[in-house]
Amino acid sequence: MEAGTLSNPVLRARRNLTDRIGDPLLRGLAGLAAVVAVAALAGIVYEVIHLAWPAIKEFGLGFITTNDWNPVTKRFGAAPFLYGTVVTSLIALLLAAPLSIAISIYLTELAPRRIMRPVATLVDMLAAIPTVILGLWGILVLGPFMRDTIEPALHSVLGFLPIFDGDPSAFGYLTAALILTIMITPIITSVTREVFETVPGDLKEASYALGATRWEMIRQVVLPYSRPGIVGATILGLGRAIGEAIAVAQVIGGANLINASLFHTGGTLAAQIASQYSNSAGLQKASLAYLGLILLVFAVVVNVIARIIVQRGRIKDIDDYDIGVVATQAQSL
Amino acid sequence: MAANQHTLLLDRGNLKRRNRFNKAVEIAATVAAGIAVAVLVIVVGSVFLNGVDALSWHFLTTPTALFGESGGGISNAIVGSAIMVAVAAVIAIPIGILVAIFTTEFASPRVAHPIRFVLDILNGVPTIITAIFIYGLIVIPQGKQSGFAASIALAIVMLPIVARTGQEVLSLVPGALKEGAHALGIARWRSTLRITIPTAAGGLITGSLLAVARVAGETAPMLFLSSIVAQGVQTDPSQPLASIPYFIFQASESPKPEAHTEAWAAALVLIAFVLALNIFARAFYARSRKRMGA
Amino acid sequence: MSKRLLSVIVAALALSVALAACGSSSSDSSSSGSSSGGGANSPLVGAGSTLVAPLMSKWQSDFNSKAEITVTYGAIGSGGGIEQITSRTVDFGASDAPLTEEQFEEADAQGEVVQIPWALSGTVPAYNLEGGPKGLKLNGEILSGIYLGTITSWDDPAIAKLNPGASLPATKITPVYRSDGSGDTYAFTNYLSTVSPEFESQVGTSTQVKFPTGVGAEKNDGVAAAIGQTDGAIGYVGLAYAASNELSVPLVENSAGAFPEPGVKSVEAAAAAVEEIGANNEISLAELPSTAEGAYPISTYTYVIVPLETEKATEMKKFIEYAITEGQSYGPDLEFAPLPKQVIAADKEAIAKIGG
Numbered sequence: 001m002e003a004g005t006l007s008n009p010v011l012r013a014r015r016n017l018t019d020r021i022g023d024p025l026l027r028g029l030a031g032l033a034a035v036v037a038v039a040a041l042a043g044i045v046y047e048v049i050h051l052a053w054p055a056i057k058e059f060g061l062g063f064i065t066t067n068d069w070n071p072v073t074k075r076f077g078a079a080p081f082l083y084g085t086v087v088t089s090l091i092a093l094l095l096a097a098p099l100s101i102a103i104s105i106y107l108t109e110l111a112p113r114r115i116m117r118p119v120a121t122l123v124d125m126l127a128a129i130p131t132v133i134l135g136l137w138g139i140l141v142l143g144p145f146m147r148d149t150i151e152p153a154l155h156s157v158l159g160f161l162p163i164f165d166g167d168p169s170a171f172g173y174l175t176a177a178l179i180l181t182i183m184i185t186p187i188i189t190s191v192t193r194e195v196f197e198t199v200p201g202d203l204k205e206a207s208y209a210l211g212a213t214r215w216e217m218i219r220q221v222v223l224p225y226s227r228p229g230i231v232g233a234t235i236l237g238l239g240r241a242i243g244e245a246i247a248v249a250q251v252i253g254g255a256n257l258i259n260a261s262l263f264h265t266g267g268t269l270a271a272q273i274a275s276q277y278s279n280s281a282g283l284q285k286a287s288l289a290y291l292g293l294i295l296l297v298f299a300v301v302v303n304v305i306a307r308i309i310v311q312r313g314r315i316k317d318i319d320d321y322d323i324g325v326v327a328t329q330a331q332s333l
Numbered sequence: 334m335a336a337n338q339h340t341l342l343l344d345r346g347n348l349k350r351r352n353r354f355n356k357a358v359e360i361a362a363t364v365a366a367g368i369a370v371a372v373l374v375i376v377v378g379s380v381f382l383n384g385v386d387a388l389s390w391h392f393l394t395t396p397t398a399l400f401g402e403s404g405g406g407i408s409n410a411i412v413g414s415a416i417m418v419a420v421a422a423v424i425a426i427p428i429g430i431l432v433a434i435f436t437t438e439f440a441s442p443r444v445a446h447p448i449r450f451v452l453d454i455l456n457g458v459p460t461i462i463t464a465i466f467i468y469g470l471i472v473i474p475q476g477k478q479s480g481f482a483a484s485i486a487l488a489i490v491m492l493p494i495v496a497r498t499g500q501e502v503l504s505l506v507p508g509a510l511k512e513g514a515h516a517l518g519i520a521r522w523r524s525t526l527r528i529t530i531p532t533a534a535g536g537l538i539t540g541s542l543l544a545v546a547r548v549a550g551e552t553a554p555m556l557f558l559s560s561i562v563a564q565g566v567q568t569d570p571s572q573p574l575a576s577i578p579y580f581i582f583q584a585s586e587s588p589k590p591e592a593h594t595e596a597w598a599a600a601l602v603l604i605a606f607v608l609a610l611n612i613f614a615r616a617f618y619a620r621s622r623k624r625m626g627a
Numbered sequence: 628m629s630k631r632l633l634s635v636i637v638a639a640l641a642l643s644v645a646l647a648a649c650g651s652s653s654s655d656s657s658s659s660g661s662s663s664g665g666g667a668n669s670p671l672v673g674a675g676s677t678l679v680a681p682l683m684s685k686w687q688s689d690f691n692s693k694a695e696i697t698v699t700y701g702a703i704g705s706g707g708g709i710e711q712i713t714s715r716t717v718d719f720g721a722s723d724a725p726l727t728e729e730q731f732e733e734a735d736a737q738g739e740v741v742q743i744p745w746a747l748s749g750t751v752p753a754y755n756l757e758g759g760p761k762g763l764k765l766n767g768e769i770l771s772g773i774y775l776g777t778i779t780s781w782d783d784p785a786i787a788k789l790n791p792g793a794s795l796p797a798t799k800i801t802p803v804y805r806s807d808g809s810g811d812t813y814a815f816t817n818y819l820s821t822v823s824p825e826f827e828s829q830v831g832t833s834t835q836v837k838f839p840t841g842v843g844a845e846k847n848d849g850v851a852a853a854i855g856q857t858d859g860a861i862g863y864v865g866l867a868y869a870a871s872n873e874l875s876v877p878l879v880e881n882s883a884g885a886f887p888e889p890g891v892k893s894v895e896a897a898a899a900a901v902e903e904i905g906a907n908n909e910i911s912l913a914e915l916p917s918t919a920e921g922a923y924p925i926s927t928y929t930y931v932i933v934p935l936e937t938e939k940a941t942e943m944k945k946f947i948e949y950a951i952t953e954g955q956s957y958g959p960d961l962e963f964a965p966l967p968k969q970v971i972a973a974d975k976e977a978i979a980k981i982g983g
Contacts, residue, residue, distance in 0.1 A: 034435045105362040125608055265843065300385050
C-alpha cells in the first residue's frame with residue numbers, strides 16, 4: 001500500500017465531487033458488467049431456440065427419437081447423434097473416472113513432495129492442450145494405431161460382442177471416446193484431488209492408528225468422505241465430453257446412422273453441428289440448431305447437477321486454495 | 334464403519350495379504366499417474382517431433398500458400414489469431430473483472446449467488462453453441478464473417494474464467510484492508526481501485542492469462558465466424574481473419590503429407606504458446622501469493 | 628510492482644485495440660473511396676464448391692494482377708456455397724449442383740439470383756486397392772451396388788466379369804462419400820440415379836444424401852485422404868483431386884458402352900453431346916446419348932450464383948467474364964475442359980443482367 005493514497009481524506013469532512021460520482025459510477029459499471037454476463041447467457045438460449053424453431057415446429061419432440069438424417073427426403077432426427085454422444089461420453093467416463101481417482105490417490109497420498117508438484121502440473125497441462133491438436137494427433141497417430149493394433153486385438157478376443165464386431169477403422173466411436181478420455185481425465189483429477197485434500201487429517205490418522213494399511217485407510221476414510229466430490233467431478237467431466245465438437249468431428253467419421261459396433265464411424269451432437277452447420281440451409285440448418293438446443297440443455301443440466309454435488313461435498317479451507325485447481329476447472333469446463 | 338474398525342483391531346493373520354494388496358493398489362495408482370504423464374509426453378512429443386522440421390523462420394513469416402501450392406507458412410494465421418484474441422481479451426477482461434467486483438464488493442448474497450450460477454452455466458456452454466449464437470447475432474445481419482464476430486465469441490468463452498478466478502481472488506483480500514480504508518473515509522471506488530484490485534492483481538492477471546491461453550486454441554467459433562479468408566496477412570478485424578487453430582483443423586483433414594507436416598508445425602507453435610502461458614501464469618501467481626503474505 | 632505491471636498490460640492492450648481500430652478504419656476509408664491505385668476496389672468474397680477450388684486459386688491470383696480486384700474464396704463445399712449466398716453472407720456462391728426450385732425460392736427471397744456455369748470438369752470414383760490393377764473397368768450398376776451395399780468385395784463376380792483376366796484381391800470395399808453438402812455428391816448421385824432406378828428410389832439425387840453404407844469425409848480433400856488411407860476404399864472426387872493425389876482412377880462405362888479415359892478430352896466430349904441449356908442455365912450431363920462414344924459419363928458443370936442486385940456488380944461482372952474467357956486457359960492443366968461456345972454465349976447474356 002502506498003502512502004500517497006491516504007493523504008487528506010481523513011481531514012475532509014464532506015465527500016468531494018469525484019467521490020460522489022466515482023462510487024455510483026463503479027457500482028453502475030460493475031452492475032452493467034453483471035447484466036452483460038447474464039444477457040450473454042440469455043442471448044445464447046434465445047438465439048438457439050430461435051434458429052431451431054422451424055425444425056421444432058416441423059418435427060416436434062419426436063425429433064429426439066427419430067433415427068434418420070436424410071437431406072433428400074428432408075427427414076431429420078437427433079437419435080443417431082444422441083446415441084453417438086452418449087456412447088462416446090460414457091466410454092470416456094468409464095475409462096477416465098477410475099484412472100483419475102487412481103491418479104488423485106497417487107498425488108495426494110503416495111507421491112513424495114518433490115514429485116507431487118511437477119506431476120500435478122503435468123496432469124493439469126494435459127487439460128490445456130487445445131482440442132484441435134488432440135484431434136490432429138487422433139487423425140495421424142491414434143487413429144492408425146487403433147485401426148492397426150487395438151481394434152484388431154479387441155476384435156479377435158472379444159469379437160463375439162456386437163460392440164467389437166465390425167471392421168477395424170481409424171475413425172469411429174472408439175477413437176473418439178479415447179480422445180475424450182484424454183481430455184476429461186485432467187478435469188476429474190483436479191477436482192478429485194482438491195476434494196481428497198480436504199479430508200481431515202485426524203480421520204486418516206485414526207484409521208492408521210487402528211492398523212489400516214494405506215489402501216484400507218483410503219477405502220474407509222478418503223473415498224467415502226469424498227464420494228460427493230468424486231461423483232461431481234465425474235459429472236463435470238461428462239459435461240466437458242458431451243460438448244466437445246472439434247476433436248470429435250476430426251476422428252469420428254461423420255456417419256448419420258446408429259451402429260452397434262464401436263469401430264464404426266458415427267456422429268455426435270456437437271460434431272455434427274461443427275461439420276455441417278455452415279454447409280446447410282433451411283430445414284436442415286434449423287435441425288442442426290435443434291441438435292444444438294438438445295446439446296445445450298444436456299450440457300447445462302449436467303453442469304448444474306455436477307456443481308450442486310461438488311459444492312455440497314466440498315469444504316473449502318482458505319489455505320488449501322489453489323488457483324491452479326480452480327483455473328484448470330474453470331478453463332476446461 | 335464400526336464393524337470395519339473391529340476387524341482391524343484383531344489380527345486375523347492376514348496382514349501379509351493386506352499388505353500385498355495395499356502394495357498392488359499403490360502400484361496401480363503410480364502406474365495411473367505414469368499413464369497420464371506418458372500420454373502428455375506422447376502427445377506433446379508427437380507434435381514436437383513431427384513439427385520441428387517444418388518450423389523455420391520462413392514458415393513463421395510467410396502467409397499460407399495458395400490452394401494446391403506448397404511452401405507457405407502461418408504468418409497470416411499468427412497475426413489473425415493475435416488480433417482476434419487481443420480484441421477478445423480487451424472486451425472480456427475488463428468486463429470479467431467488473432463482474433467479479435460486483436459480486437464480491439457490491440452485490441448482496443441474494444444477487445451474487447445467481448450471478449455466480451449464471452457464470453458457471455456460461456462456462457459449461459459448449460463453444461460450438463456460442464459460435465452458433467454469434468453467427469445468428471452478428472454474421473447474418475452483417476452479411477459477412479469477421480474477426481470481430483470471432484472475438485466476441487471468444488470473449489464469451491473467456492468471461493466466466495476471468496470472472497470466476499477474479500471472484501476467488503478478490504474474496505481473498507483481507508477484510509481488514511477494506512475495513513481500514515472505509516474507517517479512514519476513503520470512498521468505495523477509490524479503495525476498490527487502489528487497494529483491493531492491486532492486492533488481488535496477481536490473481537486477476539493469472540486468471541486473465543489463463544483465459545487467453547484457453548481461447549488461443551479455440552477452433553469452433555472460427556468454423557462459422559472467420560473461415561473464408563483472403564490471401565496474405567490481413568489485419569482488419571471487420572473482415573474474416575486466419576487463425577492458427579483453424580489452420581490446423583483444415584490441414585489435419587487434408588490428404589497431402591506436406592499439409593500434415595505444416596499442421597504439426599503450427600500445432601507446435603500453438604502448444605508452445607499455450608503451455609508457456611499456463612506455466613507462467615501459475616508460477617506468477619505462486620510468486621505473488623507469497624508476496625501477499627499468504 | 629503489481630500496479631506497474633497492470634498499467635503495462637493495460638497499455639499493451641490499449642495499443643492493440645488502437646492497432647485494430649486503425650486497421651478497420653483504414654480499410655473502411657479505402658473501400659468507401661473511389662478508384663485509386665491498387666486494391667482500392669471492393670474485394671469479392673465467395674464460397675462453395677471444392678471441385679472448382681484448384682481452378683479458382685489460379686483465377687484469384689491472375690485476376691488480382693490483371694484487374695487489381697481481390698477475390699477471396701472459401702472452399703467449403705457446394706452446399707455451403709448455396710447456403711452462404713442465400714443468406715447473403717458472401718458476394719457469390721459456387722456450386723456444382725444447380726439450384727433446385729426450392730433453393731431458388733429461398734435465394735430469391737432477398738432478391739433474384741442468377742446461376743452461371745463457369746467451369747466444366749468431372750467427378751471420378753477413385754480407389755485404393757493394394758494388389759489390384761490400375762484403370763479398373765467399372766459401370767453404373769457396379770457403382771450403385773457398391774454404394775447401396777450389395778457389392779462388398781473387390782473380387783465380386785460383377786467386377787470380375789467386366790475385367791476378365793484381372794487379378795482382384797478379396798479386399799473389402801469401403802465406399803467413401805461426402806458428409807458435407809457437395810456438388811460432387813450431386814454429380815455422382817445424379818449419374819447413379821440415371822443408371823440405376825434402385826439407387827434413385829433408395830438414395831436419390833442431391834448435394835447431401837443418406838448413403839446406406841460407407842464412411843463419410845468432408846470436402847474433396849477429406850475424401851481423397853480417406854481413400855488414400857484405406858486399402859479397398861473407393862470414393863468420388865473431383866478430377867483434379869484424383870490427379871494431384873495420385874489415386875487410382877477407374878474407367879467408367881458410358882451410355883455408348885465405351886470406357887473413355889477420365890480427363891479433359893472425355894469431359895469435353897460429354898459437354899459437346901448435350902447442347903440444351905436449361906431455363907436457369909442448368910445443364911445436366913448425366914444422360915448422354917448412346918452415340919457419344921468418347922464421353923465421360925460423370926462430367927459436371929460448376930456454377931457461380933450471384934444476386935442480380937449487388938453493390939459489387941461491376942467487379943462481379945468483370946470477374947465472371949474473366950473466368951469464362953481468359954480464366955479457362957488454366958483449365959486443362961487442372962482437368963477442366965473448355966466451355967462450349969453456346970454455353971459462353973448464354974453466360975454472357977446472363978452476365979449482362981447483373982446490376983440491372
